[in-house]
Amino acid sequence: MNLPLMLLQQATETPSDVASRAAAAAGSSPVFWGILIGYFVVVLGFGSYFAKFNRSTADFFFGGRRFSWWLITMSIVATGVGSHSFVKYSAKSFENGFSGTMAYMNDWFFMPLFIFGWLPIVYYMKVRSIPEYFERRFNPFVRALATIVQLVYMLGYVGIGFLTMARTLQPIVGGALGWSLMDIIWVVAVVAGVYITFGGQTAVIFTDLLQGFILVFAGIMLFLLGLHWFGGFEAFWHALPPEFKLPLATFNDDPSFNFVGIFWQDAVAGSIAFLFMSQGLIMRFMACRSVDHGRKAAAFNVLFALPVSAVAVCCAGWIGRGMVNVEPGLLPESVEPDTVFVMVAQLLSSTAGFGFFVAAVTAALMSSVDTYINACAAIVINDIYKPIADWRGKSFNDKHYLRAAMMISALGTVTGVAAAWMFSKFDDLYTAHAFFQSTISPPLVACIFLGIFWRRFNSAGAVATFAGGVLLIIIGRTWPVEIIGLFSHGIPLPEGDQAPYTYIGALYNLVACFGIGIVVSLLTKPSANKLEGLTLWTISYARRFFKGGEPNDRPGFTLVATWEIDASLPEGTVQVDAEGLHHLAADEGDLVYICDRRWWLGGLRSAHAKLQGVHGLGETVVLSTEIAATGHFLEGRMVNVEKEF
């Protein structure tokens, strides 16, 4: 349908009618379907191609710990931008202006503790899951609690992701094909499920790389189209009132969107939860080739990728607000905020362009859901299946666990679909999941945070934080005015039925959970657990644990060499000549990283190994059979060899 006709019809229709009709028009276009199907085919192709890189559970869950920082950064962008982000942040930005970006722009304050605390702890101590950390730091009971909490949270998130995306797509494909909500969910679940099940973390990282580019490009393209519509940046800028352009919200005036509440809910609680508690994110950092690359990925993501993502997901709201001010007939003041993204995208783009934006929303969903399904499988294998096998005295090899991980990934996808179906049928269940998540997250956050940074925090404190924290949070919810009101910073109570203190409640939750954990730990005996490498204060042990010996930090150079296999070398080892050893400033037993020289592979063909003796073959690195297979090196290709420590 062309724009003039659409504009004329708008005069008699509600904004949501216009959005639905515009979306349905796109759904009947072959160009639109070409783009969407092409996108699905590429994603499935990625999954089947990367399946060959999975030889062990370490590959399946952690991508063999081999990838470069830039690959991880871009995949984290895709994971962080969920299916709801375009709709939600466009709506928030339409209502509140540039301050809609706050959630994306306040994550730096906890970076010192993340990149020098939590990241080296999980990487060097080879912590495979958050619940596993809880057992090593506290006891099996706390691990069991954390396992249940994480699984319920993540499977619920997968279900909500499927449902949100299906609701976004239904007006578009529902009309053209007559598909129901569940039909759409099944199609997307099958596509996502196939590449996750066969491709594991490696497929997740590479598809997320692609999806990250798609969704950032789509958002920025929408912004540029919007600027063109206005006739340039200056016209756009002057279409907006000064208060709308302020990057931070009103301090405490607005009960539904205030700066101080968002600060505590997002910059503090949200940042800690995102950086320290997300199993999917932890696994992504574990897939980095080194801790330093993990640091680079985290820093680059927060410093540069998040601000760009913020513009990508919020700009439809800004453009929409400008349109309301400039041409109220085109986009009326009364437009429903949740429809702004679809309406602006449709108004500014051709059918092909709109197909691309829909692909971006789908990409945003799949890139979040794939991470959580892979993370669920890691927790089921690591924290349920293996402990039960050990308890029953059964011993399985890694191939068995790899097959089990694949089956659990498929099962996790189906469970996510079932959760989506239940959420679509029972609103109460959706509310219950949101309640569960917001009630259980603060105790989990407090436990991890205190566990890492306070040696005195013990098992009794952890259990009390879980049980007492949940209780105090429920009490706070029951009497919000009397209890959370003490922390309200002057935020007024909302009118009508809206729940009070939506955001600032996070401050009370944190105070309650941290408070009870600290008090109980101080009143009980210190933990008898060995804490080496598990807290910030014992971190020096972690590198020794990882290497199995004293680290060698002498500066050396990268060695460029050909490679060959020596079947007599023990598993996990490599050899260089004496000159090469000198060049690397390495000793026997040091860890090295061998990588295909093509940087743009991002470490796809690489492996970690231990130096074992020297040979007399010149500029050649000799690999054990297992290292050659793990690294997927290609015949005739030179490799770089770097000493790690």
Added chain:
Amino acid sequence: MKACTPTASAELILCGHLADYNRITKRRYDVAPMDLPFDRVWLPFIYLYGVGGIFFLFGIFLVLKSGALDLKRRTHRRWLGVLIFGYFWYFAIHGLGTLAAINL
């Protein structure tokens, strides 16, 4: 989209030449300057980088005190620089964004 020769502003819009319409009419939508109070403009900024800054400094203090960030190592010194840069990077983004909003 069908080609048409716009003759009036409404037709310019209906023909889909909205950018042309804006450019031709040089229409600006200056909203009357608002006298925004100090606490609306700067209090959130001060709170963000004040209270957030306390968390940030506390984090730096902890990693230094524990030895997790070892200033004897060159790479760690560089990382400390990156961390401090990051704080001021966002400080500048929000600060300049605020100044632009009220002055430009």
